[in-house]
Amino acid sequence: MRLPKVTLRELTLDDVEDRYRWCLDKEVTKHLNMPQKVPPFSREETKRWIEMCIERTNGYVQKAITTDDDTHIGWIDVKNIDYLNKHAELGIAIGDKQYWGKGYGVSAMKEMITFAFNELDLNKIWLRVEIDNERAIASYKRFGYREEGILREDRLRDGQFVDRIRMSMLKSEFYY
Numbered sequence: 492m493r494l495p496k497v498t499l500r501e502l503t504l505d506d507v508e509d510r511y512r513w514c515l516d517k518e519v520t521k522h523l524n525m526p527q528k529v530p531p532f533s534r535e536e537t538k539r540w541i542e543m544c545i546e547r548t549n550g551y552v553q554k555a556i557t558t559d560d561d562t563h564i565g566w567i568d569v570k571n572i573d574y575l576n577k578h579a580e581l582g583i584a585i586g587d588k589q590y591w592g593k594g595y596g597v598s599a600m601k602e603m604i605t606f607a608f609n610e611l612d613l614n615k616i617w618l619r620v621e622i623d624n625e626r627a628i629a630s631y632k633r634f635g636y637r638e639e640g641i642l643r644e645d646r647l648r649d650g651q652f653v654d655r656i657r658m659s660m661l662k663s664e665f666y667y
């Protein structure tokens with residue numbers, strides 16, 4: 492697959508409206524670790540979250556994903572950053588579903604992991620994905636993540652415990 496070009500830029504308060512809209516979409520949020528509220532967040536809560544990301548007060552390095560023509564399509568982050576052992580957890584969502592399955596996820600991960608290995612000086616990026624999130628698992632395998640194991644009943648989703656797969660990529664395995 493030829494990868495589409497994406498840019499990761501810092502979040503701004505202009506991103507609140509898109510984020511709020513995407514968070515109302517259950518297909519987008521089903522597999523995201525979010526509270527089961529409808530709407531998942533109010534506009535005000537979304538704004539506060541984005542402000543915390545901008546100010547770097549919530550432990551997340553979260554960026555906006557934009558396309559070649561500057562369309563805002565989603566977000567990507569690293570969190571649980573362990574500088575001692577040089578690893579962090581990655582999270583991603585393409586909020587605009589028109590862009591699913593076209594390589595944008597892989598392209599954004601490539602940019603984020605390059606940043607994490609080179610700028611944050613990390614050695615490993617890991618993630619947790621729900622066992623029934625087939626689209627994400629396909630994308631992560633395509634990207635080259637290796638499976639570390641099953642985290643049993645790791646997510647409480649709609650009153651049901653769901654297993655998650657832990658996957659990771661080492662700096663020495665990153666070939667993009």
Ligand SMILES: CC(C)(COP(=O)(O)OP(=O)(O)OC[C@H]1O[C@@H](n2cnc3c(N)ncnc32)[C@H](O)[C@@H]1OP(=O)(O)O)[C@@H](O)C(=O)NCCC(=O)NCCS
Nearest residue numbers: 492522584585591592593594595596597626627629630633
């Ligand atoms: C998961 C997500 C980030 C993946 O991004 P994406 O841009 O849709 O995925 P990509 O197009 O980069 O995926 C690349 C690979 O996955 C494959 N793929 C994409 N959608 C698929 C599907 N529905 N079923 C099977 N394979 C699929 C692609 O064919 C491609 O593989 P290929 O190059 O071998 O053909 C995105 O779908 C998303 O935001 N989902 C909702 C939020 C979410 O679940 N986030 C992850 C939480 S862990």
